[in-house]
Amino acid sequence: MKNLLFQFIFLLFLSSLASAQERPLRIGVAGLHHGHVGWVLNANKRVDLEIVGIAEPNRELAERYAKQYGFSMDLVYDSIEEMVEKTQPEAVTGFGNTFQHLEIVQICAPRGIHVMVEKPLAVSLEHAKEMVDLAKRNGIHLITNYETSWYASNEKANELLQAGKIGEVRKIVVRDGHKGPKRIGVGEEFLEWLTDPELNGAGALMDFGCYGANLSTWLMNGERPLSVTAITQQLNPKDNPKVDDEATIILTYPKSQTIIEASWNWPIGRKDMEIYGFDGEILADGGSKLRLRISEGYSGFQDEKMELPPRAAPFDDPFSVLIAVVRGEIELSPFDPYSLENNLIVMEILEAAKESSASGKTVFLK
Template identity: 30%
Template sequence: MTTQPLRIGILGLIHDHVWDHLPQLQHSQNAELVAAFDTNQPLRERVESEYGCPTYASVKELFASHELDGVYIFSSNQEGADLALQALNHGLPVMIEKPMAASLAQAEQMLETARAQELCLMVNWPFAWWPQMQHAVNAALAGELGTLWQVKYRAAHAGPKELGCSDYFCEWLFDPDRNGGGAMMDYCCYGCVLASCLMGAPASILASGGAYRAEPLGVEDNAIIVMNYPDGMATAEGSWSQVGKLTAYATAIYGSQGTYIVEPQKKGRLMLATADQSEGVEVKVQCPVLSLQTATEHFAHCVRTGETPWALCAPETSLEAQRILEAGMQQLHRR
């Protein structure tokens, strides 16, 4: 197994999350940025200036110019899936930003191709690297809360532009074809993947949402998906119009023997309530091993060892979330 840093190419710069991952590559001993592709010259110039790497306006030109060990994809949901297929068919492992694709058909084709090529396909979920989220998910899967009967997640902010998202990002977020929807696709996806990871495929779903902002964005700006299970339920909420941060990015996991509340971001707490400690106590969470600290370190580990990505980032989990999202969007369109 090679100890040389993985040579990573970036495909797409129009998803703003890319600017969180480039510093990871810059500081990692296990992966390095080799080249980047995007059709927008200002974004190429920014990467060249800040990271000193060559950039290309053509994926084929990048592939022809560099030997790579893997690619990161930060494009629109629709175009990102196409880029993933190009990379997989070129023999390259892929890390793609959540949710996975703009449609279920695209997601299914990605997983089918990765399996056929025997390549790593990892879907990055930003909350997957919160230590308290990792602890809660692993403990819940191990049965420490008893039988799970409900999972809740709410992702919310005042809106992409209000949050400071770039024009490149907003342009495709507000395009139902390139995004696959609006707030439902962008933000309900988190609750869907969490429920898929912890409770599996739902028996049925119920979705609702609409455009409730004073100035509509052309897509739904608020949505909720209720997932029904034989012995429980889960909810995924997404909002692009919430004032303030109260309840935003809050996670609740309910079991027959206890309840977890997962506070957001890497410094958030993990709280546990039981019959004996009904008010809840903080669970002390250990710092994860290096391979679980960032998406870059985890992808490098999986590519090198052949291990599958951990539960939240496994493509099978994201495929199930994509199936739920597509059913939700179909219900929304019928309203």
Template identity: 45%
Template sequence: MIKLLKYAQRAVYSLLFFTVLLTGSSFRKVYGQEKLNVALAGLSHDHVNLIMNDYSKGLVHIIGIAESNKDLIEKFKKRAKLPDSIFYNTLDDLLKHKKPDAVLAFNAIEDHLSVVETAAPYHVSVMVEKPLAVSVKHAERMIQLAKQYNIHLLTNYETTWYASNQELYQKIKKDQSIGHIRKMVAHDGHKGPKEIGVSKEFLAWLTDPVKNGGGAVIDFGCYGANLMTWMMDGKAPLSVTAVLKQIKKDVYPKVDDDATILLEYPDATGIIEASWNWPFNIKDFEVFGQTGYLQAVDPGNVRSREHNRDTYQTTQPAALAPSASGYLGYLSAVLKGQINPANDLSSTENNLIVVKILEAAKESAKKGQKVYLK
């Protein structure tokens, strides 16, 4: 009887052990299936380091990379231990052999159009790094292709995933805690791309007026335009007035390195301060309402003051859901139909207006006058 009990006990333990192994294997399989299979168009944008970090952590599958620069290929093969088999000379060749969930563009802004022109006929969605395009003409063509082939076209901004910015939107638009918006101010920039040591491949096109569309006005002006368009419910400003300066002409001889952009709305004003001349890195956003003030100081801090208080209060917003806290989670949710991106910070609706604002800012600075948006 004792032997029989011991045998039964061993059998139960064996069954439990097998079940744990099977269950663990199943969870790994399910988790693995939830990872995105992405292709990269280009490696010259330094933001590519973010997805390489995610790849190294096992958070995403990179199944193809379109890049012709041999130095960049060797650099990332070594750094991320990428196999030779995933590299292709062109995006078209890549998409003939692989079917990614989406293409992520890490190339010059001027080349965003060609990425969409290539990916759309394959019915593959595209996410580009900010801003959407170098011109309104390019942006409109990209959006037309996205609609024609029924794909998603998204724009990735670092500030989209700031819990502080999401907290401001909640308090202002949903809770209506400071009344109607009267003034918005965005400060974005750093000491300068050369000064902070970006890669030579990135610097080459970032300081090219054709490849990048401009200097600081494009690189950092887009952040404020994106957030302000969001806060104004997707409405474009009535007019744009801008001053662009070349403070460091010897360093950036071809493009502006400082931009101040004034956006005029029917009942509010937006001020975008974008620069490669800040004494430190900065991405903050201030909103003044009828009855209060809110500032997204950095990703994790919100500063506020009510009209009847003499002091400011600083709080930490709650952590965001995975679909709102990073580009991979958001992209996955959009592709699965869990999120409708219309009028979101990453949407074509918002980002077409962003490109219109930036194009008008360049025109305003060139002509020395206010430019009215059509």
């Protein structure tokens, strides 16, 4: 009889677990001021995700998006705290300014609500450290979304590097950016905070420098650089009067170097990466194109070109990653681009880059 009762209870447990896995993840949206907010509003059409609340005090902006994406204004609250109290989401996604990321975690972490923010993790290293502490003390997942984390080209590049296909890494070059927020026509609300040194932390240095820092930390298996040297300029003061729009960041490691070129002055938008090893090189162009070159003699090489399909689920989009992490279906590998460990190092690099640019000196990390 006891065995039958145990089996019944166990089957009930499995049934409830399966039911929980099938339910859509209840998420809240903190802010609508980010230019990428369409990603999460479109994701609301999915069967595995449901937006239960939106925190946005700008009613005009919220009404505009409500009309565009077809959600009810009943979902909109004036503050993050009110939204989470009344809707009880399982996770909150940050789509406001970067300065707001700390507030999101301050409100969500003590309530056991998981958080995903758009890159970078925080506006400063000080904010980042507090966010990490809150996340760890309260046992929540805190992940950072980068577009380049979805790229099959970057996944394949890392796979080839770790397999030793080009030998020991010597240099990584990452280039990211576009013509500048104003020139590409971002929305007024997005432009206002993106070009504000307090709300964004800097200009192109933060907006696009974070990509290279994130990828380098991943490719280097979480190794912190020895030093950071940065040069920033304001080449288009008319459009970017308060922040830098050109940044070059050099990271030195014991046996290699990473060069990050972050710009709001590229004539053509780009997200590409080059990895140079002892025996060859890997060139990743955008999300799907990759070239593997193996050295032969002085200037000769074997050249293999690849056109890659999208990454396998759940790594093909950020919301699938969020769902899988919260549901316990996957555990992010150490220093994965989404991971908290990686992004704390990213913030350390960016903070040192700002210090180096301001002082004109190389900053050695402690």
